[in-house]
Amino acid sequence: MRSDRQEDRIQLRRAEREDAEMVFKWRNDPYLIARGSSQSVVTWAEHQKWFEENELSNHRVMFIIQKGSLPVGQIRFDRLDQEGCVVSIYLLEEFTRKGYGVLAIRYGCQEIFSLWEIQKVVACVRQDNPAARDAFIKAGFLETDRKMDGLESHYTMTLSRSNVDQSQGEKKSTTENLWSEDHKKNIDYYNQLILEHGISVRSLDWGSVETQQLRFSILAQIGELNGTSVLDVGCGLGDFLGWLKNSKTEVRYTGLDITPKMIQFAKKRFPNTCFIIGNLLEIDDFAVGQYDYIFASGIFARIEKVPFRFMQEMVLKMFSLCNKAVGFNSLSEWAPQKDSGEYYADPLEVLNFCRTITPWVVLRHDYHVRDFTVYMYKRR
Numbered sequence: 001m002r003s004d005r006q007e008d009r010i011q012l013r014r015a016e017r018e019d020a021e022m023v024f025k026w027r028n029d030p031y032l033i034a035r036g037s038s039q040s041v042v043t044w045a046e047h048q049k050w051f052e053e054n055e056l057s058n059h060r061v062m063f064i065i066q067k068g069s070l071p072v073g074q075i076r077f078d079r080l081d082q083e084g085c086v087v088s089i090y091l092l093e094e095f096t097r098k099g100y101g102v103l104a105i106r107y108g109c110q111e112i113f114s115l116w117e118i119q120k121v122v123a124c125v126r127q128d129n130p131a132a133r134d135a136f137i138k139a140g141f142l143e144t145d146r147k148m149d150g151l152e153s154h155y156t157m158t159l160s161r162s163n164v165d166q167s168q169g170e171k172k173s174t175t176e177n178l179w180s181e182d183h184k185k186n187i188d189y190y191n192q193l194i195l196e197h198g199i200s201v202r203s204l205d206w207g208s209v210e211t212q213q214l215r216f217s218i219l220a221q222i223g224e225l226n227g228t229s230v231l232d233v234g235c236g237l238g239d240f241l242g243w244l245k246n247s248k249t250e251v252r253y254t255g256l257d258i259t260p261k262m263i264q265f266a267k268k269r270f271p272n273t274c275f276i277i278g279n280l281l282e283i284d285d286f287a288v289g290q291y292d293y294i295f296a297s298g299i300f301a302r303i304e305k306v307p308f309r310f311m312q313e314m315v316l317k318m319f320s321l322c323n324k325a326v327g328f329n330s331l332s333e334w335a336p337q338k339d340s341g342e343y344y345a346d347p348l349e350v351l352n353f354c355r356t357i358t359p360w361v362v363l364r365h366d367y368h369v370r371d372f373t374v375y376m377y378k379r380r
Contacts, residue, residue, distance in 0.1 A: 010103045015062040020051045031093040065104045075108040084120040105139035119161050127153040138320040190259045204236045216243040222327040222375045228292035234299035238266035289323040296328040307343040326376045335370035347372045
């Protein structure tokens with residue numbers, strides 16, 4: 001079965017008869033009952049009959065989710081018809097909010113698409129269970145409907161076969177190759193600028209200190225940042241951290257940039273701060289929810305090869321990792337004048353894409369004629 005590359009952090013295995021008693025105890029766990037759709041206790045006789053039927057059924061597949069050799073939950077698929085199936089999942093309480101559920105959903109859906117000739121997987125999630133909804137969104141599901149069942153409102157969410165990469169390894173390899181030339185050019189370009197200009201906005205190719213700080217101030221209006229954790233993607237020289245310090249905003253800050261010279265200079269400026277050399281799309285060490293807010297300022301301007309797809313990949317990765325919200329900016333297609341060699345995104349195209357990830361989206365195009373900012377929130 002599929003497993004995370006970090007020493008088999010998560011694995012799936014088919015449920016067996018010997019798992020019946022363990023799953024029965026899980027099924028009647030108060031924490032899981034409170035988050036289930038039926039919210040009812042089952043008897044051993046009812047469970048035993050159900051489990052025997054489960055073993056014999058051609059229309060149901062259950063996997064046990066394991067962390068190493070330790071069982072931590074289950075994911076189940078029930079066939080609806082020739083076109084699709086329904087997925088349900090739960091994890092024991094102590095293993096929630098660690099990203100395991102997202103991985104289990106991804107791996108389970110990949111397995112079921114390989115086992116059954118279906119076109120979609122459907123999830124029905126209670127509206128008062130935002131953590132479950134977030135997990136399905138991070139796994140690639142899109143909200144397709146809302147309905148009322150008694151007093152409870154549910155989201156119906158769907159994952160199409162066409163949106164699933166059967167090999168995460170192949171996806172990463174393709175992504176790395178797609179923009180590797182752009183990244184190399186940008187590293188060389190910014191390394192040269194910083195050698196020429198040192199600690200200066202000219203090293204970052206910004207027009208002026210004023211416009212750079214204007215963008216920082218707009219990003220910071222995403223929410224109350226004091227006391228939160230922040231990941232700054234494409235941090236450059238750490239200027240956003242400097243701006244936060246000057247504005248008396250105290251955060252737990254981490255900076256990430258692909259350009260080694262930038263990180264070298266940033267560490268000298270802020271010696272007690274965590275700065276990392278790397279590409280967010282290639283790093284698997286960040287835990288889901290490790291950072292409350294994730295920001296990216298000016299990282300899309302110099303991408304030449306399918307730049308909108310690069311933006312989509314970055315936004316998806318940032319949103320999957322954040323706990324509260326993502327804020328990013330871009331040069332705008334609505335700009336009256338454009339410089340050659342730079343990418344100007346269509347604000348409405350970006351907005352429509354972001355709305356497939358979360359309904360809680362804000363578009364800011366009110367501060368600079370050539371620039372826009374997007375806020376994406378995990379919850380209202």
